[in-house]
Amino acid sequence: MVQFLVKRFIGLLFVVIGVTFITFIMGLNAPGDPVTILLGQHFNQAQYVALKHVYGLDLPWYTQYWNYLRNLFTFNFGLSYEYKNRAVVDILAGGLPITLELGMWGLLLTFVIGIPLGILSALKANTWIDTTNMTVMLVLYAIPVFIMAVLAQVFLVWLDKVTGGQNGIMWPVSGWGSAWQYGLTDIQFKLAPVIVFALGGVAYYARLTRTTMLEVLRQDYVRTARAKGLRERVVVYRHALRNAMIPLITVIGIAIGFLVTGAFFIENIFNIPGIANITVTSVFNRDYPVIQATTVLLAVAVVLANLLSDILYTIVDPRIKVE
């Protein structure tokens, strides 16, 4: 186990170095000189050189990259280009809780709705319940998240109109409220984005749960359990579900990958000031230090999620030994 963890950790380091290198080289070769953009139109040579030194841009590229990597380990992402003298960490600190909150709810809904729907479909296999459920899930899985988000907005706006315009329910279609607060207005803000955010994962999990449950229900030990005269509830939840859970846990990395991709669109369309939105804004502003920081953050999140699913795999299924 320790050996496996060490190996995976080295793999993680490799990915982080790869990701930082790609973003660093991109920033270095990007068009436009950030220092001239920062200084505006009127500046003299001394100011230019001084500011270039503050950002460490007068050093050769490998020294810059080395400094950057070294600072990374102390969570020092440098200074923002766009907002002078503001540390990148400051900017991220505003968005991180919001994105984490969005992600947590998205993941929770994925499990809490997706898995029961899959179990339902497996137990009622090949009935109209199963067919309808799976068709809906196929459609939800196929339709991109930004279409869902936009459709949700159109629906909410339409709902406002039918309930009487200004006197209607006035459900907000953009914004987030306060992070980790759950007053009535906050819930109004958060409900639609969170649901849309989770839909793709829900559909994925529902389909996967149905497949694995059907497979497990065909096994001999389930037949034995039924033959012993156990109640159906016990057979399903104690004998079948536990074994069906194994493949579900291993794909948690994929579910998190879904969420990272979805976050960009959800935060953009619902105008939520999270990490993904900050990334896109920084791309427009050419604020490379911020871009580099968010990229590393998201890549590390995905790698950690994959690592987590590997570890969970060995915990839920003791027969599997990590190589």
Add this chain to the structure above:
Amino acid sequence: MDIRKDQGREYAQGAMMSPNPEPEMITMDEAVGIPMPGGPTKRPVSPLQESLGRLRRDTRAMISIGVLAFLVLVALIGPSIYTHIGAPFVSSVTNQSIGPQDYHGYTHEELENQDQGPSAMYWLGTDNLGRDELARLMQGLLVSLFVAVFVEIFDITLGLLVGVLAGYYGGIIDQFLARFTDLMLAFPGLLLIILVAGIFGPSADTAFAHIPILGANGNARLLLVGIVIAVTAWPLMARVVRGQTLQLKEQQFVEAARTSGTTNTRIIMRHIIPNLFSVVIIVATLDISVTIISEAGISVLGLGVQPPGSSIGLMISEAQNYISTHPWEELLPCIALIIIVLCFSFIGDGVRDAFDPRSKD
């Protein structure tokens, strides 16, 4: 984007198909190829013909193919027909007579005809700048088609080349592929596309501006976006091809070819690549859909096609401010994209069942 990863894992986790999928049962029209004693003999059917036959019997997939073929036709020849239909009208702003070749163009802004519903003059209405929605939609379809074809050429060529070489020879190219795919799987594909499109987009605008059709009307970034999507797409193709090649090269017919002195190049060209046809077509179908969604998504974020150009994603993002007053303008591109995506998903299912019958549960 993650559909791709997910499928990649399914393949990587050993759901590998047999190189020559045999049908589970032979139907009458497939059995006619088997020579009967005394009876009339027909030419035997090749595995490809068998697969196509199975695909032809899949009604849902065939309808989807029909719908997509119609959309491709609309994108290719629709604009040239549409610009010749309609009566000229006199604009009250300039007092000039304007013909359909102008107001049915996708960049023409007709200020007195903003936000109109469908009518005889504008078949699908106009947007907030008075541009014809049908013309913009057709241009958007053309953009999707271009990106899909462009990425697929790149994807199949590079994926097949690297995948076969890595699978057949192993060694350093295999190591490179493994490391590269690891990196690409960890680095969210969308993030890379956003970064490259955002940072180098403005340079692409100027660099490609002189290319006749591609450089005009804000389409210049398409090429850039296409290249990045292709870069994120090919590792999966390569990985699947590699896995399949690993299996194929242990097969007896390859061994036989090698024993009889066939060169490696010839084995790869004559024995390995033809047998990869079904995996490649399955992964490619999946990738096309992912590609179209990626391009639309990038344009939704405002990093893809620039105004006054048109793309389904750009139409979605432009109409976003008017959903309370003119939801139709938002729904139209959404419906178009949903139709495309569902068609591809049905075709993907059909193609997988037809070319790899064992994958059916």
